[in-house]
Amino acid sequence: MGKIALLFPGQGSQFVGMGKPLYDLSPTARHVFDQIDSLHHGTSKLCFEGPTTELNQTHNTQPCIFxxxxxxxxxxxxxxxxxxxxxxxSLGEVSGLVASGVFSxxxxxxFVIKRGQAMQEAAQMVPAVMIAVLKLDHEKVEAICKEFNQCYPVNYNCPGQLVVSLLKEDQALFLKRVKEMDGRGIPLTLSGGFHSPFMTYATNQLESKIYELTFLKxxxxxxxxxxxxxxxxxxxxVRSYILHQINHPILWEQTMNTMINDGFSTFIECGPGKTLGGFIRKIDKSVTYYHVETLFTDYLDAKNAGKEWSFVC
Structure with a gap:
């Protein structure tokens, strides 16, 4: 087995009930939920019970996914x-900073609470939307973006899928242009134009707050x-990287290719949903993918059957 990587998904992966199986099955996971609840009251309840409208508000979504x-x-x-x-x-990179040991x-x-609040405030200042464009090369989507005054390619997810942020007033015309190019545009249920200049306000708001945090090696x-x-x-x-990420594009396809070239061949999605698994299968079908809940359930099944845990670390 090659090197193992953990992948933490971002905003948009949330759903009511997320994390409940881990809470029920893993005492250590339950302890983390309880610890976060003691610091940010009601987080677990919102994850497990919703309602969806409340969970989908950016200032709630981000700490819940975290x-x-x-x-x-x-x-x-x-x-x-x-x-x-x-x-x-995106947001998952903050979880990654904790997992890597940089943040407690x-x-x-x-940070994730302040990040969610700042991004929600920025979203309320400018009516912007995000659209996932499918079936087109990245270069074609970038060319369509140049036809509009404020339209930015922001999430390079995988081959044939690029998300853009643009003004809400341009949404209909943008979707028409995508269709004319034989692509497919899907408006996303997100509250703003993330990872674009629309979020510069949020970056500026967080710049002073970030010095209140302790950075470890x-x-x-x-x-x-x-x-x-x-x-x-x-x-x-590190501070510069964290802030830059908020109002600049997510180069996910390029990041995965870099990791694969660096010898990573097993990827475990560590969070709600399996969106990142879908991306990586389109980037490189030769790698091995697991989702955390499947892996943990397999472990419990092996343990209950008195068998040796088969996942080789």
Whole structure:
């Protein structure tokens, strides 16, 4: 087996009920949920019970996904999974900073709460939307974006899928242009134009807040999704990377290719949903993919049957 990487998904992966199986099955995951609840009251309840309208508000979504991801991380640690690398999609990169040892859980939660609040405020200032464009090469989508005044390619997810952020007033015309190019446009249920200049307000708001956090030396390489390479060690550079990510594109396809070229061949999605698994199968079908809940259930089945745990770390 090659090197193992953990992948933490971002906003958009949330759903009511997320994390509940891990809470029920893993005492260590339950402890993480309880710990986060003590710091940010009601997080677990919102994850498990919703309602959806409340869960989907950015200032709620981000700490909730963070909680699920850190609980999932604790469950994997408990069964002996030892990653050699980490990547997180957008918000998931904050969970990655905790998993890599750069942030404590407490500081990671503080930052993700402030991040969610700042991004929601930025979204309310400019009516912007996000659209996933399918079936077109990235270059064609980039060309369509140039036809509009404020339209930005922001999430390079995988071959044939690029998400853009643009003004809401241009949505209908943009979708028409995509269809004319034989592509397919899918409006996303997100509250703003993330990872674009629409989020510069949020970056500026967080710039002063980030100095309230303690930065430690990471013990596991974390790959930046905005630069498609590992995070540097310098706290000054780490701060820069974190802030840059908020109003710049997510280079997920490039990040995965970098990790694969660096010898990673097993990827475990550590959070709600299986979106990142879908992306990586389109990037490179030769790699092995697991989802945390499936892996943990397999471990419990082996344990209950008195069999040896078959996942080789």
């Amino acid at each position: 909680a699920v991801e850190l609980a999932a991380l604790s469950a994997l640690n408990c069964i002996g999974v030892e990653p050699q690398g980490i990547a997180g999609f 859980l407490e500081d990671g939660l503080k 990471g013990t596991i390489p974390l790959y930046s999704n905005a630069y498609a390479k590992p995070y540097p060690e310098s706290p000054v550079d």
